[in-house]
Amino acid sequence: MKYLRFFPFYVLSVLPFWLLYIISDLTFYLTYYILGYRKKVVRKNLNVAFPNKTKKEINTISKKFYKHFCDMFFEAIKLLTIKPSEIQNRFKINNLSKLTxxxxxxxxxxxxxxxxxxxxxxxxxxxxxxxxxxxxxKPLSNSYFNDLFILMRERFNVHCIPSNEGYRHLLHLKNNNIVSMNCVIGDQSPLGKSGKQQTVFFNQQTSFFTGAAKIAKKTDSVIFLPYLKKIKRGTYELFFEKIVNQTATLNEQHIIDMYAHKLEEIIEKYPELYLWTHKRWKRDGITY
Structure with a gap:
């Protein structure tokens, strides 16, 4: 049934990488030159993050970002059908022993x-x-694409949990002595009355969710920031940067401070690999 429901994406997914990248190049041209998708947002974010870079340097990073952004979309769709052996050839993990x-x-x-x-x-x-x-x-409002992303993400035995159920579920695992590795995205802008703390991020007072820090403390988790280096199209090297070894003695603010500082270092090293299309500082006084 899933093959029929998501048939167009399965058709894309079975295409070889070289053909997907031709389609990605066409998508880049349409997105960047014709539609100009969120170009003002991207350049505003880059100018805020890198005030000392020239206009030429900002434009170069912007263009590289859009090329990567388009590649990433088709690489994500590839998760529907890619063989485990091909992932293992294309996805190198530098220091897995840190986790194990x-x-x-x-x-x-x-x-x-x-x-x-x-x-x-x-x-x-x-x-x-x-x-x-x-x-x-965070579940998408469009159920079709929400189900598609869950299908892709759960293919290799990751359990997707809605954010509003995450704390209760992970605490249940801990209380039942089930060791787990849990993934929480930490760089989204908090909405409404969500728990949040501010810290300095690219010289701006920036709001971050407190949820990840709270969960880490309650589950006595060692915290790592995973980040990726792009070797070439469709080939990445994954690194794990330890942020916190013992969460019990730290407050949430300290955890968020360390996360933001380390993430900033990584973005400065690979600026084209960060998602610049979201209005990261909209709720922190930056006008877009």
């Missing part, structure tokens, strides 16, 4: 992630280690 040592020691691990590199491919990590894996997500 803690898991073997019966410690929970939180991947405090960001919209960096190809974050959708993080759902393939269970191919490389045997552990209960969960990711918290």
């Amino acid at each position: 040592n803690h898991l073997k020691n019966h410690e929970n691990v939180m991947l405090y992630t960001a919209h960096q590199g190809n974050w959708e491919w993080l759902t393939t990590v269970p191919l490389f280690l045997d552990v209960n894996c969960n990711t918290l997500y």
Whole structure:
């Protein structure tokens, strides 16, 4: 049934990478030159993040970002059909032992992630280690695309949990002594009355969700920030940067401060691999 419902995306997914990248190039031309999708937002974000860069440098990063952005979309669709062996050839993990040592020691691990590199491919990590894996997500208003993304993300044994159920579910695992690795995206802008704290991020007072820090403390998790280096199209190297070893003695503000600082360092190193199309500072005084 799923093949019929998502037939157009399965057709795309079975295409070889070289053909997908031709389509990606065409999509880039349409998105960047014809439609100009969120170009003002991207350049505003880049100018806020890198005030010392020239207009030429900003334009160069912007164009590289859009090329990566289009590639990432088709690489994500590829998750529907890609063979595990091909993922293992294209997705190199630099320091997996950092995680496995803690898991073997019966410690929970939180991947405090960001919209960096190809974050959708993080759902393939269970191919490389045997552990209960969960990711918290905010359901999309469009049920068709919501179900499509769940299908892609759960293909390699990641359990997708709606964010409003995540705390209760992960605490249940801990109370039942089930060691888990849990993925929470931390760089989204908090909405409405969501729990939030501010910290300095690219020289701006920036709001961050407190949920990830709260969950990490309650589940006694070791916190890592995973990030990706793009070797070439369709080939990435994944790194794990430890942020916190013992969460019990730290407050939420300290955890968020360390996360934001480390994420900023990574973005400065690979600026074209970050998601610049969202209005990150809209609720922190920046006018778009």
